[in-house]
Amino acid sequence: MERLEFLRVEVAGLVATVTLRRPPVNALSAPMMREIAATFRALGRSTDAAVAVLTADGDRTFCAGADIRESDRRYNRRALLPEESVADLVDPGEVVRDCLFSISGGVLPVIAAVNGAALGAGLALVASCDVVIAAENAVFGLPEIDVGVLGGGRHLQRLVGPFKARELMFSGRRIPAAELYRQGSVATVVPHAELAGAARSLALSMAGKSPLALRLTKQAMNRVEHLPLEEGYRLEQDYTARISRFDDAKEARSAWLEKREPGWKWR
Known part of the structure; x- marks a missing residue:
């Protein structure tokens, strides 16, 4: 993986921990969002990790959203900046979508370990993940209306309903x-000091499953999320047929019957 400016990536035990690191509040600039997208795509192409954790340093802010000054320039300019392509001028929101969809539409299950405020595009980052664990001091919101923009509502609906x-x-x-926990959107709320350990413990339990099964399960869940019951279940049956042909599916059954740990082959 190329040298990273805004992230720290550590891989151990088939778990990739991706940490946001753009002080003081991890505001998302276009270069940072491109780095996030490239990182999650690179992790998805490799066999180094089966699960990812997305978190941030510190105890106050997970991500305060898009960099307001940069975002204003991006949406209101009439000429290219030196580092941009024509696509950035024609569709200035593409870089944001690409960042978010690299997580939600990527192949790895991603656990958000939210250490503080997740606001605006930071909330959308969280909602793009598959499971959310939060520190007790974490808060979530879309303050866009206060700064003359909007966005993130569709992502917020995944967490709280319309x-x-x-x-x-x-x-x-x-x-x-705590309110999101009561609604079932956050899996667990823990003291800040326990957040990293809780996220890693969950990630390791998931990483013990077949990595191919994890990837196909995420793909299936993404596809059935908005389907009617009958159509969605039929699609899941198709995925069951696909996964059962892999050697790892046979290994899962053998390990369960023989009461031993499975040995995954990625095939």
């Missing part, structure tokens, strides 16, 4: 992690 999402978007109010 009516609560409207209330939060219209008001800009922040919602604490």
Whole structure:
């Protein structure tokens, strides 16, 4: 992987920990978002990791959203900046979508370990993950209405549902992690000092499963999320047929019957 400016990536035990590191609040600039997208795609192409954890340093902010000054320049300019392509001028929102979809549409299950405030595009980053663990001090919100923009509502709906999402978007109010836990959007809320350990423990338990099964399960879950029940279940049956042909599926059954740890072959 190329040298990273805005992230720290550590891989151990088939778990990749991706840490945001653009002080003071991890505001997302275009170069940082491109780096996130490239990192998750590179992890997905390799066999080094089966699961990823997305987190940030510190105890106050996970990600405060898009870099407002840069975003304003990106959406309101009439000429290319030196580092940009024509695509950036024609569709200035592409870099944001590409960043978010590299996580939600990527092949690795991703656990968000939210250490503090996740606001605006930071909330969208969290909602793009598959499982959310939060520190007790974490808060979530879309304050875009306060700075003359909008966005992230569709991602917020994944966490709270359409009516609560409207209330939060219209008001800009922040919602604490405990409230999202009660709604089932956050898997667990822990003291800040225990966040990294809780996220890694969950990631390791997931990484013990067949890495091919994890990837196909994520793909299936993404595809069935908005389908009617009958159509969605039929699609899952198709995925079951696909995965059962792999040697790792046979190994899973043998290991279960023989009461031993499986040995995955990635085939």
